[in-house]
Amino acid sequence: MMRWGFVGVLALVACAPESSRQAWSQGQACPGVIAGEVTQHQGMDGNQPSREPDDGRTAAIIRFRKVSGTQASRVTAAGADLARDVGAKVSFVYRNIPAVAARVTPEERLALEQSELVESIEEDQAWSAQGLTPGLLPARVMAASQGVLPTGEYTEALRMVQAPEVWDADADGVLDVGAPTGEGVKVCVIDSGLDMRHPELQGAVVASHDFLEGDDDASDVGEEGQWGMGHGTHVAGIIAARMGQGGVTDPQSHPGGMVGVAPRAPLLIARVLDLQGQTQMSMVFSAMEWCESQGARIVSMSLGGGTPTRSSVEAFKAALDHGMLVVAAAGNQGGPVLYPASDPSVIAVGAVDVHERHAGFSCVGSDLDLVAPGVDVLSSFPRGLGAFSQMSVNDTQPMSRSLLFSPTGNTAGRLVDCGLGDSLDACRGATCDGFVAYVRPGAVPIDQAMSNVMRQGARSVIFSADDGPAGGEVNILSLPRRGQWAPAVSVNQATGTMLRQRMGSHAWVNLFPVDYTHSSGTSMSAPFVSGVAALLWSARPELTPLQIREAMRASARDLGIPGRDPVFGHGLVRAKDALQRLP
Known part of the structure; x- marks a missing residue:
């Protein structure tokens, strides 16, 4: 790399x-x-879907009317043919919703709107990563952790969510035999891709796909070799960094680096974020369908933006109905929870610091479900x-x-x-x-x-x-x-x-x-909840997504005013306590 x-x-x-x-x-x-x-180099533009080419076309989601007695897939296939016939550049054809994603000229859009087959044409919204970026007000962290990796693999954030108490109950630094570790529970990380050769994640990835470039190499790197954000590598490490597989650390730290919440969970990596941390809603829909086809039980999305549409609500409901639990970052703007975290079929996760205090950047509101560590979180980063x-x-x-x-x-x-x-x-x-x-x-x-x-x-x-x-x-x-x-x-x-x-x-x-860095944002919080869900499912694989969600909500450590509140939701996710609340 x-x-x-x-x-x-x-x-x-x-x-x-x-x-x-x-x-x-x-x-x-x-x-x-x-x-x-x-x-920036000109060659990078093609790797950035959020930058529309200056070709007179706009990105759109084209929905088709469902015909009684006709399979949705046939409706979508007929609609895709129609879109191509008028000249639209179709990029994705969906299975779970009667729609396609395409780039259209004003004339092509008008022709589609006049067709009886077309129900509506929606904006293909831009979504972005939810890690803190330059220009945002800085978060603050305690100096006790400045610049120093942990003396063992168990970070403060990991202990906050009780992960070691689930799979290392005797605290001997070894995974307990038979303990829930996330093994067999596929977690799909829809993000910026991954440093596929990072030591912490060797053996973790079972499949990957790059939706930007249309191949199966989901490395977080551009056409000319420039590394991207490192965002996906950081998120993936929080979920499933392997025990004892450390990369290069500082001289004062444990050679094993750090370990994830679910250290044996298999990962599916779907790259949708470009080198600037941007993507299109249409690409996320396609990635979710790929995750489902690969057998994912959990989808972790540290991205968001835009507003709900009929297609987006249907896409996330379909994921839930098909057995996938979608977890998303609440957002870093400090206002209402961003979409898609605010979707009723999605778990919205906000951020707290190591003292269980609300992170000032973390979005709030009635849509917030849970909170997790999101300030100064240590995890894997592209090597070196x-x-x-x-x-x-x-x-x-x-x-x-x-x-x-x-x-x-x-x-x-x-x-x-x-x-x-x-x-x-x-x-x-x-x-x-x-x-x-x-x-x-x-x-x-x-x-x-x-x-x-x-x-x-x-x-x-x-x-x-x-x-x-x-x-x-x-x-x-x-x-x-x-x-x-x-x-x-x-x-x-x-x-x-x-x-x-x-x-x-x-x-x-x-x-x-x-090979590590500390980072802040609700992007870091969402994967903690994804990892906890993987632990619960590895203990009870027969449970439904709604049962897993309810166990995490009911067992969360109540913070702030008693009961669910707009700042902390149901509270801090806790793995051991959630296991004890499983039906």
Whole structure:
């Protein structure tokens, strides 16, 4: 597998001796510095379904009228022929709903609307991944976990949902004989694909399909070798990372890495998200039908957006009626639960932190079913693209956290206060010799602040949570996936206070590659519920999806006000307690 083309060492061209000592308080930039995002390659456009070609066509779901006494499949087949006859570019023909997905011109749409066979034409909505992305308000996490993988394979989040109590009741680090582990329960992950060679997931994947490129290689990688989001690899690891199959970790961590909620569940991987984390509703419908054809009992979808349509409601009801339990992320906008999580046939999952507190980004409302860990969740990531951070300032070695998608590297220099990083004169007293920038985020987007301080000569950047509470919390920050960036870390408020007292001191920042990362979002919460459902079904395979859903709801740890509420739903999903509530 190829690494991201954008991850590399910061290119700093040495300044001439007479200018290298110049202070850039006048808003000037060091010559020769390359900083910021790069223009995407043209060849990537075909791998992004959310970017419609400029061909005068729009994406649509074309529904056909059901004729009494006629099989739905025949109605759909006749409708597909009609759509092709008028010139529409048909991409998917469905079994569970009387519809096809197609791209149509205005003239073709009019011709279809005038046909007695066509019931309606719906918008083919754009849906997206529900992990936190640059530009969203940062979540906050406790500094105790900053930059450090667990000392064993059992993460705090895993323990929160009681998974080890189900399959390692004696806590000896070995799967108990005969315990429910998810074995035999296929979980279909509809996401961005997977690093198929990640050690944590070897032996887990039993089938895969790439709905973007129409083949069976569902790797999270584009046409020119650029890695995508890593989103699907992170989600899949939460569900089913194998016991004792660790990738590269930091020196302080367990060599086994981490383990998933259902460590023997077989995975089906359906790639629908493009390199930007976008997809079309039509592609998700097709992926769900593929999951069903492969024998999936659970569908895990950490994506959403748009609104319900007749076709979408029918598609999710058909999945439930056919024995599949669909679990979806509630969304990260803080408002009402997004679709399709809000669909009555789908389990909507919100996010809490390790202290069982509501994550501020997590969507809420009456449609919320359950909550699960979704803040600073550790899981697998495309090999070598995670980063573990170490830093020191004079005689201190404070904890730090690498920014998501930060390049790795070993840098050192004088610690310079760059304030808000909001201008080219933010770093007072900086020189083009190179330095370590200290920035308080929030005034401008993280990528803009990075570009500003890099152009003033910064070799690496430390972001501080100066506006946070007095406790040990740190901002979760992320860089754009493509561009020229310096190694970057974040620290908590206490460390920031200490660093401000040591300006001008020698600072050292070292980021080195690992096969894991911490991430936040309801994208991380949904797979915990999917994994718990797999454990329940492996214990009682004869149960229906509704019985599995009810057991998780009835056994959830009640949080917030007593009973079901719009912030926590029924509460925190708990595997052991749910097993005890099975009929």
